[in-house]
Amino acid sequence: MRLVSAMGGVGGPNFENTAELEDLPLPTTLAEGPASPMLICISTPTANGGVQEYARFAARFRGKRKVIALPLVGFAPGDPQPATAECAARSIAESALRASDGEPFILVGHSSAGSYSYAAAGLLESTWGIKPAGLVLLDTLSIRHESHEEIDYGGLLRANFLAAEASQVRITNAKMSAMGRWMRLLNSIDVQQMTAPVLSIQATRLYPGIQADGDGLSKKIPTADIVKLDADHLSIVRTDAPAAAEVADNWLESVFGA
Numbered sequence: 001m002r003l004v005s006a007m008g009g010v011g012g013p014n015f016e017n018t019a020e021l022e023d024l025p026l027p028t029t030l031a032e033g034p035a036s037p038m039l040i041c042i043s044t045p046t047a048n049g050g051v052q053e054y055a056r057f058a059a060r061f062r063g064k065r066k067v068i069a070l071p072l073v074g075f076a077p078g079d080p081q082p083a084t085a086e087c088a089a090r091s092i093a094e095s096a097l098r099a100s101d102g103e104p105f106i107l108v109g110h111s112s113a114g115s116y117s118y119a120a121a122g123l124l125e126s127t128w129g130i131k132p133a134g135l136v137l138l139d140t141l142s143i144r145h146e147s148h149e150e151i152d153y154g155g156l157l158r159a160n161f162l163a164a165e166a167s168q169v170r171i172t173n174a175k176m177s178a179m180g181r182w183m184r185l186l187n188s189i190d191v192q193q194m195t196a197p198v199l200s201i202q203a204t205r206l207y208p209g210i211q212a213d214g215d216g217l218s219k220k221i222p223t224a225d226i227v228k229l230d231a232d233h234l235s236i237v238r239t240d241a242p243a244a245a246e247v248a249d250n251w252l253e254s255v256f257g258a
Contacts, residue, residue: 014083018094021073021080025091027051027099030058031067035258037104037133038066039248040096042120044113045072045182047175053110053237057138060245065252070095074178081181085119085189088182092120097130106134108248110237114140115186118221122192134196134255136248137224139203139236143191198224199251201244205232225251 015021028051030041039061041054051069058067073091074081082088096107109117114137124130198221227247231240252258 013080015073015080016083016087018087018091021091024095024098025071025073027068027070027095029066029068030054031061031063031065033061033064033066035061035065035252037106037256038068038100039108039136040099040105041067041069041108042092042096042113042117043069043071044109044111045116045179046112047075047171047179049113049179050075054108054241056241057108057237057245057248060242060249064249065258068099070099072178072182074181075175077172077174079174079178081178082185085185086123088185089116089119089123089189092116093123093127096120096132097124097128104133106136106252107132108136108138109140110138111140111233112183112186114138115143115189116182118143118194118198119189119191121196122194125194125196126192132194132196135194135198136251137198137200138244139201139231139233141233143186143189197255199248200224200226201229201236201247202226203231203233203236203240204228205230205235227251 018024027040030051039058041051041057043049043051044053049072051071054067054069058069061067070092073079073088073095082091096105099105107117107121109115114135117135118137118140121132121135124132200221229236229240229244229247231243235241236244
């Protein structure tokens with residue numbers, strides 16, 4: 001398949017420490033509001049991913065809660081790519097910390113961005129003693145994408161690129177290379193447990209080839225609050241994003257009172 005071969009392409013220079021980067025990714029504000037904590041949405045590591053993925057999700061919070069979105073390192077031409085899974089998670093952790101500007105924040109991640117968000121949250125807490133207020137996972141099926149999980153990740157990627165909305169994003173060699181790097185690194189990610197509250201919104205409409213619906217993830221994060229939503233893996237941030245945002249909004253009010 002063309003996509004798989006492209007994912008194996010050679011990328012740009014590597015970085016082994018975020019101090020080697022000229023700068024961290026800059027956030028995009030999607031909503032403004034007074035409620036705390038703010039939401040920091042992490043882009044998925046796909047070639048058609050980006051901060052625009054969360055625009056529909058963020059619409060629910062306009063005038064109520066600040067929502068920002070962060071791109072990932074390595075997706076622009078000439079950008080260095082993380083050499084290790086720890087580098088990848090650390091770049092997210094440091095980007096989120098800077099974007100929060102000292103205010104309480106919750107990380108939000110769709111699919112594999114949820115995996116990296118969980119790793120970044122654990123890194124923040126275990127390494128720097130900075131505890132995010134919480135974590136929201138949008139149909140994150142796994143943390144490390146291990147082969148025994150019987151999830152057709154290749155099929156999900158194909159569906160992602162074939163979806164009508166995907167054509168709105170320009171695909172470049174740099175983005176394809178970065179996607180391959182970030183996806184491969186998931187297999188070696190070292191996750192530190194976090195103690196902040198977690199909401200896992202799980203889609204109930206499964207794609208062909210997916211033999212799991214997120215229940216396996218529940219065993220790895222036993223303290224997570226799980227809400228099933230009538231959506232599929234892609235629609236949860238597209239046509240069904242308003243419903244997912246409503247679930248998240250209700251959870252935020254129940255946990256934080258705002």
